Amino acid sequence: MTDLGASLARIVRRLMKAEEPVLREHGLSMWAYAALSSLAERPATSQLALAKAIGYDKTRLIGLLDELAEAGLVVRERDPADRRSHIVRLTPDGEARHAAARAGIRALEDELLGALSAAEQRAFRAMLARIADEA
Numbered sequence: 001m002t003d004l005g006a007s008l009a010r011i012v013r014r015l016m017k018a019e020e021p022v023l024r025e026h027g028l029s030m031w032a033y034a035a036l037s038s039l040a041e042r043p044a045t046s047q048l049a050l051a052k053a054i055g056y057d058k059t060r061l062i063g064l065l066d067e068l069a070e071a072g073l074v075v076r077e078r079d080p081a082d083r084r085s086h087i088v089r090l091t092p093d094g095e096a097r098h099a100a101a102r103a104g105i106r107a108l109e110d111e112l113l114g115a116l117s118a119a120e121q122r123a124f125r126a127m128l129a130r131i132a133d134e135a
Contacts, residue, residue, distance in 0.1 A: 015112065022104035026097055027071070031056060031064055033105075036090065036098040039074065043089035046079065050088050073097055 016030065023033050034054040044050035047065065051058040065088065068074040073094035076086040090098065113121045 011112075015108070018108045018112070019105055022108065023101060025104070026101040028097070028101055029064075032068060032073075033098075033101055035061075035064060035068065036073065036094060037102070039088060039090045040095065040098050040102075043087055045087060046085045047076070047088060048085075068094070 019030070019033075023030060028036070031054070034056070035050060038044065038050060038053045044053065047061055048058055050056075050065075051061045056064070065074060065076060069076060071093075072091055074088055075091055076088050079085040079087050110121075113124065116124060
């Protein structure tokens with residue numbers, strides 16, 4: 001039996017390669033999509049919180065957020081409780097762009113998981129989410 005890490009690495013490489021053209025079609029990088037996905041779940045209480053949530057270098061996040069803000073996909077607002085901090089949230093355009101990219105990615109995931117029954121796909125996704133949430 002193959003080690004879990006080796007199997008997951010192959011799956012991740014395959015997904016990333018398949019996702020690149022979908023993200024490019026929507027004008028997004030992999031990191032931009034990660035940021036939008038995190039913000040789609042909930043606004044970030046700070047730029048540092050967003051960097052931690054997506055596992056991105058906090059010193060590089062400012063440039064990424066600048067690009068997303070210039071594209072009209074996110075806004076950064078001073079936190080009224082801490083004027084040194086910025087709350088980051090999606091704009092309506094950001095929500096729409098994320099939803100469109102996510103739909104394309106979901107189609108790729110469905111194709112990747114096509115060998116599994118619908119019940120197996122649901123179970124697989126649930127197990128992955130549970131393991132990821134515990135990490």
